[in-house]
Amino acid sequence: MIQLSSDLPTYTYLILTAIAFAAGFVSAIAGGGGIITLPALLWAGIPPLDALGTNKFQSVFGTLSSTYNFFQKGQLNIRPLWPGLVAAVIGSALGTFTVASVGEASLNTVLPILLISIALYFVFSPRISDIDSPPRISNFTFNLGIGGGLGFYGGFFGPGMGSICAAAFAALLGYNMRSATASTKPIVLATNTTAMLIFMAGGHIDLGLAVAMSVAQVLGARLGSNLVIAKGARIIKPVIVIATIAVAMKLLMEE
Numbered sequence: 001m002i003q004l005s006s007d008l009p010t011y012t013y014l015i016l017t018a019i020a021f022a023a024g025f026v027s028a029i030a031g032g033g034g035i036i037t038l039p040a041l042l043w044a045g046i047p048p049l050d051a052l053g054t055n056k057f058q059s060v061f062g063t064l065s066s067t068y069n070f071f072q073k074g075q076l077n078i079r080p081l082w083p084g085l086v087a088a089v090i091g092s093a094l095g096t097f098t099v100a101s102v103g104e105a106s107l108n109t110v111l112p113i114l115l116i117s118i119a120l121y122f123v124f125s126p127r128i129s130d131i132d133s134p135p136r137i138s139n140f141t142f143n144l145g146i147g148g149g150l151g152f153y154g155g156f157f158g159p160g161m162g163s164i165c166a167a168a169f170a171a172l173l174g175y176n177m178r179s180a181t182a183s184t185k186p187i188v189l190a191t192n193t194t195a196m197l198i199f200m201a202g203g204h205i206d207l208g209l210a211v212a213m214s215v216a217q218v219l220g221a222r223l224g225s226n227l228v229i230a231k232g233a234r235i236i237k238p239v240i241v242i243a244t245i246a247v248a249m250k251l252l253m254e255e
Contacts, residue, residue, distance in 0.1 A: 008045075008046075008209065012044050013209065013212060015040070015044075016044060016209065016212075016213055017213055017215075017216045019036060019213075020037055020058055020062070020212075020213035020214075020217045021216035021217070021219055021220040022220060023059075023062070023217065023220065024062035024065070024216065024217035024218065024219065024220025024224065025221065025223055025224040026220075026224065027059070027063070027162060027221065027224070028062070028066035028185075028223075028227075028228065029181070029227060029228055033059060033162075033217075034055055034059055034161075037055050037058065037059070037213070038051060038055045038158075041055055046209075049199070049204045050204050050205065052204065053199030053200065053202070053205040053206075054205050054206045054210045054213070056195045056196040056199055056205075057196050057199075057200070057205050057207075057210040058213035058214040058216075059192050059217065060189065060192045060193050060196050060214075061214035061217050061218050062214070062217030062220065062221040063185055063189045064218075065218040065221040065225070066185050066221040066222070066224065066225035067186055067189050069221075069222055069225040069226065069229075070185060070228075070229070071182075073229055075228075075229055076179075076183065076185070077183075080139050081143060081183060081186050082143075083143035083144055083147065084142070084144070084146060084147030084186075085143075085147065085186055085190045087143060087144050087145075087148035087151060088150065088187045088190040088191045088194075089151065089191075090148060090151065091147065091148040091149065091150070091151025091152035091191070092152065092155035092190070092191040092194035092195050093195075093198065094151075094152055094155065095153060095154065095155025095195070096155035096194065096195045096199070097198070098152075098155075116245065133170075134174050135172065135173045135174045136171070136174070137172050137173070139173065142168070142173055146165065146172075147187055150165050150168075150187060150191065151190070154188065154191035154192065154195065155191060155195045161188060161191070162185075165184040165187055165188065166180045166181050166184045167180075169184060178228060178229065
């Protein structure tokens with residue numbers, strides 16, 4: 001059964017809501033908002049599975065806000081993404097059902113290396129720009145592989161998913177950074193929505209807190225996505241580099 005409200009004090013609600021705003025802003029630009037909100041929810045004393053479910057709920061609405069903003073302003077073409085969206089839903093369901101029975105130790109070992117590699121790629125690759133590059137694989141192959149793989153990872157664990165997906169769009173399909181960032185959002189949205197519904201069915205969402213954080217996420221995501229549209233690679237590159245390194249360092253410190 002879904003929890004309608006936790007027994008958190010008012011100041012904790014306010015802190016978590018402010019953190020959700022910041023996470024929505026960062027996630028709209030570079031992904032990785034979950035690495036800000038999930039530790040905060042655990043810090044507040046919310047049980048781990050409830051924290052995961054509440055985090056997915058509020059992140060869905062932040063991603064929905066930035067996705068709609070990109071689409072409304074002509075930065076997002078949904079049609080070529082459909083295979084990836086279907087694959088992301090299937091992958092996310094498998095990942096979410098798996099997370100309760102499989103340990104995270106191996107991911108915590110591999111993920112920091114992957115994220116630091118992505119940060120270095122964003123710093124040095126000429127493909128990370130406001131100009132499209134030639135694709136390296138077909139769109140269908142990309143969507144099935146990246147959509148399914150990231151869907152599973154997002155359902156199972158999640159940190160840095162947006163950054164990894166944006167890097168893949170730029171590196172493999174040659175998207176410019178506005179298009180790569182915009183195209184990442186529907187895949188992240190499909191992944192998180194699937195996981196959210198599964199957590200909701202299991203009663204692992206604090207609905208009162210999740211709704212408050214969702215409102216803040218929507219506002220932060222709107223502001224962040226507007227900056228992406230206005231600034232392109234100039235704002236995306238440094239935020240992704242900082243966000244991915246921060247996630248990697250946090251995971252390394254938890255080893």
